[in-house]
Amino acid sequence: MRKILLTITTIMSLTAAAQAPQLSKDNIDDVLKAMTLEEKATLLVGGEYDFWAPVAVAGGSSKTVPGAAGSTVAIPRLGIPETILTDGPAGVRIDAHRTGTDKTYYATGFPVGTCLASTWNTDLANRVGRAIGNETKELNCDVILGPGVNIHRNPLCGRNFEYYSEDPLLTGKIAAAYINGVQSEGAGVSIKHFAVNSQETNRQFVDERVSQRAAREIYLRGFEIAVRESQPWTVMSSYNLINGVFAQANKDLLTDILRNDWGFQGIVMTDWCAKREQAGLYTKDEVMAGNDLMEPGGKDQIADIIDAVNTGKLPIEAVDVCVRRMLEYIVRTPHFNKYKASDAPDLKAHAAVTRETAAEGMVLLKNNGVLPLGNGKDMPQTVALFGTGSYNFLSGGVGSGCVHTPYIVDLVEGLGNVGIKTTADLTDIYRKYIDYAKLKFEADRSFARWFEAPALGDQKMPEIEISDICLMKQVSQSDAAIVTISRQAGEGIDRKIDGEFGLTELERNMIQRVSTAYHAEGKPVIVVINSGSVIETTSWSSYPDAILVAWQPGEEGGNSVVDILTGKVCPSGRLTMTWPLAAADHPSTKNFPQDIDLFVYETIKTGGAPLTTRDYTNHEEDIWVGYRYFDTKQKEVAYPFGYGLSYTTFSIGKPTVKKVGDKVTVTVTVKNTGSVAGKEVAQVYVTAPAEKLVKPAKELKAFAKTRTLQPGETQTLTMQLAVRDLASFDEGNSQWLAEAGTYTFQVGKNIEDICASATLKLTEYKEPVSNVLAPKAELKLMK
Ligand code: BGC
Secondary structure: OHHHHHHHHHHHHHHHHHHOOOOOOOOHHHHHHHOOHHHHHHHOEOOOOOOOOHHHHHOOOOOOOOOOOEEEOOEHHHOEOOEEEEEOOOOOEOOOEOOOOOOEOOOOOOOOHHHHHOOOOHHHHHHHHHHHHHHHHHOOOOEEEOOEOOOOOOOOOOOHHHOOOOOHHHHHHHHHHHHHHHHHOOOEEEEEEEOOOOOOOOOOOOEEEOOHHHHHHHHOHHHHHHHHHHOOOEEEEOOOEEOOEEHHHOHHHHHHHHHHHOOOOOEEEEOOOOOEHHHOEOHHHHHHHOOOEEOOOOHHHHHHHHHHHHOOOOOHHHHHHHHHHHHHHHOOOOOOOOOOOOOOOOHHHHHHHHHHHHHHHOEEEEEOOOOOHHHHOOOOOEEEEEOHHHOOOOOOOEOOOOOOOOOOOOHHHHHHOOOOEEOHHHHHHHHHHHHHHHHHHHHHOOOOOHHHOHHHOOOOOOOOOOOHHHHHHHHHHOOEEEEEEEOOOEOOEOOOHHHHHOOOHHHHHHHHHHHHHHHHOOOOEEEEEEOOOOOOOOOOOOOOOEEEEOOOOOOOHHHHHHHHHOOOOOOOOOOOOOEOOOHHHOHHHHHOOOOOOOOOOOOHHHOOOOOEOOOEEEOOOOOOOOHHHHHHOOOOOOEOOOOOOOOOOEEEOOOEEEEEOOEEEEEEEEEEOOOOOEOOEEEEEEEOOOOOOOOOOOEEEEEEEOOOEOOOOEEEEEEEEEHHHHOEEEHHHOEEEEOOEEEEEEEEEEOOEEEEEEEEEEOOEEEEOOOOOOOOOOOOOOO
16 A cells, blocks of 8 residues: 555656746746745755855866856756856956866956946946956856946955946946947846945945935946936846845845836846844845845755745745746746857957957056157157066956956067067066065965965066166167056955055055166157056156056957057046045045955954944945035046046037937037047036035046047047936935926036036926935035
């Protein structure tokens, strides 16, 4: 009898398995119904259960794609495949080598976020996105963990290089273009880190306290634009708390704002932290808040979900909402759609994209006429290269955002490619020193700073002093000098003012000594800034003849720099953040961590009274971030927002501004009035009526870049915005409010250089939204 029963049960379960629906785009409901609680919980927890094993430090632990950051778990019974998540954002970060094969798995290193955004060119950002989307799927992954769109609240943030700007409109537009590019290839993105992740110090546990207005208008607005204009497949919730609640368990943020106010359709995944119950963050709360996927995933999180449902602490309906969204995500992925990855993306074609984009993102800060080199006539034959960065050129930042590129073009190679030699002895000295310095670095490495792991990006090597005799030899042997000032930064640690934002004595002396020696012989000196973020320039910018911000421009960096220096490309990059005279000029600096030496994963267990900028950070500067502060309060800066020189000149005509329905159209004509071909960016700053709400003096509301204009050529640019884009956040009434009155549309070359303007009268616009995310206690806000 028992045997018969057993057989019946076996037949029944076999039949059930045979009948289990196999996931397709049209049967998500059936699959959801057929899932057991364990299967549901499994789908909400990433598959990298051993992520914290040492291999993770060397760059992730995915078994399917070594080096990829994470995955979602397969449930074969229901035809649900594994999907693979890879960093991001400047290219695919997977291991270039695998055991048991000589085959390499390189990915293209594209320009970092600041460089990409400095192009102000949404078409280029879209092309970069397409190339990255293509590499994501060709390298057997489904989602790239980017773009990073946090606002540059302060120049000291260690991850600013991955982000775009201090301005949310520019951030949102570049992000949307990138995302549309990636997703047009059939791969997904994870826009990150949602939200207010403005510092790296104690990033896992810091409480970012911010007003509702600053949150909506500054820190969330870039995400909002990107969500509305590109529907990212996934959003990554950040590690930090916002006004006392972890972003990952923040229903205000993940449901009320993201989904209800903005209409987000995709999934939310956590940043890579697994469980943090010791800090009061429970998996069930994350599910309840609308966080669909826990990354990198821990088996105990599956058990937590099952247990919470079984004990009535987590309604199954909340689980089902997340599971349904996971299934909707999975049916879009390359793995679900059985895409045959080649493991061989077109690295050559993509190298051309990165070279062009990087050159277009570089910003010329100063030029007393020495550039382009030789002005087309006497191209220098030999150049002396000073600074370790000239030889150990940094193509990207460190941490999860690094890319294992097939090569990096340094300045020696870049110049060599156009027939310009570098002085042999100096090149030899630096090359040998860098080999030594790298060996020494390896030997001294303690791994206390986890991002110094070799798999997580190239490090800057300390500078050396060049003797007077050697310097004089260079002057006599070369036609020009280039001094490279490089900076490295990355996740987990913020930058210091001294020696990181600022120059070291050695660096400043190097610029000064080289300038004096070369100028004595009438020879030019150019400084190349190889840094993903802002540095101090005030104390030394008078010495050299020209200064080029090359950022961390990707694997073709040396070629892109030389394209600009030789005039092959006319510079058209514009700053996406203010370069202050001093770091302390930013009002946020007083509430930004400095000299808090905290290991990235150190927890709140630090004990004692909560410490400002470590355990909590008050955003007292409120909306007065970047140019909104400097321009409104008329504070002098080194280089203003939107600034960048060209080799030609442009005139910008009077704009026409029209309102049709709820849209405003700005039309403006740009003319190349100089003698070489080039591109210009028309930047539209709006001054709005401010009867009810205090407003910044001007805010960027639209921008457009011309095509390459020949001398004498004109182009008419048409930009469109919605009336709601002119609104500010009115906390008192929890609404977006554009006051009735006269709006002045000023078109300029940067925020301080306005060329022409036009006005438009508007009636009041109001848009009520969820009244959420309020600070727990009053903040002392700057007025
Ligand atoms: C970073 C994310 C990254 C993730 C996976 C985290 O530490 O903050 O930006 O995508 O790791 O590597």
